[in-house]
Amino acid sequence: xxxxxxxxxxxxxxxxxxxxxxxxxxxxxxxxxxxxxxxxxxxxxxxxxxxxxxxxxxxxxxxxxxxxxxxxxxxxxxxxxxxxxxxxxxxxxxxxxxxxxxxxxxxxxxxxxxxxxxxxxxxxxxxxxxxxxxxxxxxxxxxxxxxxxxxxxxxxxxxxxxxxxxxxxxxxxxxxxxxxxxxxxxxxxxxxxxxxxxxxxxxxxxxxxxxxxxxxxxxxxxxxxxxxxxxxxxxxxxxxxxxxxxxxxxxxxxxxxxxxxxxxxxxxxxxxxxxxxxxxxxxxxxxxxxxxxxxxxxxxxxxxxxxxxxxxxxxxxxxxxxxxxxxxxxxxxxxxxxxxxxxxxxxxxxxxxxxxxxxxxxxxxxxxxxxxxxxxxxxxxxxxxxxxxxxxxxxxxxxxxxxxxxxxxxxxxxxxxxxxxxxxxxxxxxxxxxxxxxxxxxxxxxxxxxxxxxxxxxxxxxxxxxxxxxxxxxxxxxxxxxxxxxxxxxxxxxxxxxxxxxxxxxxxxxxxxxxxxxxxxxxxxxxxxxxxxxxxxxxxxxxxxxxxxxxxxxxxxxxxxxxxxxxxxxxxxxxxxxxxxxxxxxxxxxxxxxxxxxxxxxxxxxxxxxxxxxxxxxxxxxxxxxxxxxxxx
Numbered sequence: 001x002x003x004x005x006x007x008x009x010x011x012x013x014x015x016x017x018x019x020x021x022x023x024x025x026x027x028x029x030x031x032x033x034x035x036x037x038x039x040x041x042x043x044x045x046x047x048x049x050x051x052x053x054x055x056x057x058x059x060x061x062x063x064x065x066x067x068x069x070x071x072x073x074x075x076x077x078x079x080x081x082x083x084x085x086x087x088x089x090x091x092x093x094x095x096x097x098x099x100x101x102x103x104x105x106x107x108x109x110x111x112x113x114x115x116x117x118x119x120x121x122x123x124x125x126x127x128x129x130x131x132x133x134x135x136x137x138x139x140x141x142x143x144x145x146x147x148x149x150x151x152x153x154x155x156x157x158x159x160x161x162x163x164x165x166x167x168x169x170x171x172x173x174x175x176x177x178x179x180x181x182x183x184x185x186x187x188x189x190x191x192x193x194x195x196x197x198x199x200x201x202x203x204x205x206x207x208x209x210x211x212x213x214x215x216x217x218x219x220x221x222x223x224x225x226x227x228x229x230x231x232x233x234x235x236x237x238x239x240x241x242x243x244x245x246x247x248x249x250x251x252x253x254x255x256x257x258x259x260x261x262x263x264x265x266x267x268x269x270x271x272x273x274x275x276x277x278x279x280x281x282x283x284x285x286x287x288x289x290x291x292x293x294x295x296x297x298x299x300x301x302x303x304x305x306x307x308x309x310x311x312x313x314x315x316x317x318x319x320x321x322x323x324x325x326x327x328x329x330x331x332x333x334x335x336x337x338x339x340x341x342x343x344x345x346x347x348x349x350x351x352x353x354x355x356x357x358x359x360x361x362x363x364x365x366x367x368x369x370x371x372x373x374x375x376x377x378x379x380x381x382x383x384x385x386x387x388x389x390x391x392x393x394x395x396x397x398x399x400x401x402x403x404x405x406x407x408x409x410x411x412x413x414x415x416x417x418x419x420x421x422x423x424x425x426x427x428x429x430x431x432x433x434x435x436x437x438x439x440x441x442x443x444x445x446x447x448x449x450x451x452x453x454x455x456x457x458x459x460x461x462x463x464x465x466x467x468x469x470x471x472x473x474x475x476x477x478x479x480x481x482x483x484x485x486x487x488x489x490x491x492x493x494x495x496x497x498x499x500x501x502x503x504x505x506x507x508x509x510x511x512x513x514x515x516x517x518x519x520x521x522x523x524x525x526x527x528x529x530x531x532x533x534x535x536x537x538x539x540x541x542x543x544x545x546x547x548x549x550x551x552x553x554x555x556x557x558x559x560x561x562x563x564x565x566x567x568x569x570x571x572x573x574x575x576x577x578x579x580x581x582x583x584x585x586x587x588x589x590x591x592x593x594x595x596x597x598x599x600x601x602x603x604x605x606x607x608x609x610x611x612x613x614x615x616x617x618x619x620x621x622x623x624x625x626x627x628x629x630x631x632x633x
Contacts, residue, residue, distance in 0.1 A: 020104035033593025077584035229390035234316030235402035293404020445482030464496035
């Protein structure tokens, strides 16, 4: 067949390069698939084009010869630029010839192959379960997974099969079975492969669960990865009773472990099968007692930081103050902390009670990168292995002054008795009660929780603190006040006033009580170095009878504490001590004459070290507060 082609640009290019005839299709080898339903032959359709630089005519004449099976012979020849025929399976050689009217001749030779292009068809079972036998082993074969297999040309008896666990190699698998032991319990993803005579492949993936139905096998091929480190608080106090977590990714899939440690350092063994590699994420946590270490003192510290009056000194303070997890310390954090102190929140909504971070090399650098998690790699577990120096710093959220320890937040000084006049209130009577500071002082802040007996009285109003700094719920009035500019008080000046209405006739000391188990009663005054110092607070009811009760000293104590009472007239002195659950653990009742008297309480009268509540009544006067027995007796 002759065709007239006029590619002007190509002719110009060929003329410049000195080429007479140029083949357009590159003369490259070609492959064709067997015809559908045939294993012996396949259809071939080829069209070859060339261009000439002959100026007198662009007409080309084409012909070809075919050497079947490329064995050196001439089996087919024709004058055409198109080949459209059926050929037997195998590789054949074709040589094309093109000539023009200027006497130029060019040949194009390549191979074309007829082959099977259709891989075997393979259908597998999606999931199997197999139990270990009496030897605590089991073997699965490739046939166990195959539902159906066939090939268009290769007989089933000639097909080759292979299998392996997913991820254990590449290419066609060498084996047709897999052995499992007790150490391999659980799910395993399996690849099943088939290959025909022409090397065409197909595969499917199934799952097998290895079980120990008799529960009488033991995997001894394991080792411990001991995760070791120490934990301290942001205030550099040893920590205890925290939990370390390890999320492990390995050949058996994802696994999680945890251990709660009572000491400041931990050794956390994670038992894993031998001869595998593992990736571990190690982190720590504790999420109890959100109010531990959190007080109005922290609101004061955070406010001073925001105002740049007294900036934080360490990054740990900054982390503790960011209770809304915004990545910054703002007045919004103060609002969230205040809600926790007042009991509006039971927990911080956005953060846990404690946050554990890797120790910072320079805590004073506020550009430090903070990381909560260690990422550990074990390339191949061959024996027991220890991974050390996985240390953490526990940051108590909301504790901006880093005062919290894992065992509590002790008072800095002896309690100061707030004075309240004790009087008889008739049923239906309303009276405003003042809680007064007993001496001249400068205060930066205070907090207190007052119990109001709902059967005897109801709360009418509160004066002396802003509305958003007190909260009344379930019979407990929580109040706080703070000011970075401080407040100067004269002796006997009222901190606050509350108005009560009596439901039944009763004394004020029966209506009102201190609730230190709900919120630590304490006040803060600037110390000589410019940093606020804390005082615990007690509540003293004064009566016209004139009995005066003094707070216990020392408090805290380890061996003995004493209570002093000044009696204006003869009467009964009664001392009761309660644990934080309200159970009375000690009582002393005596009749005393007018004058100054001392009551002694030995540590042996209290079952264990800890925090207790005392109530001392002398005549009509009542004093209550918190009593701390320290270890060491």
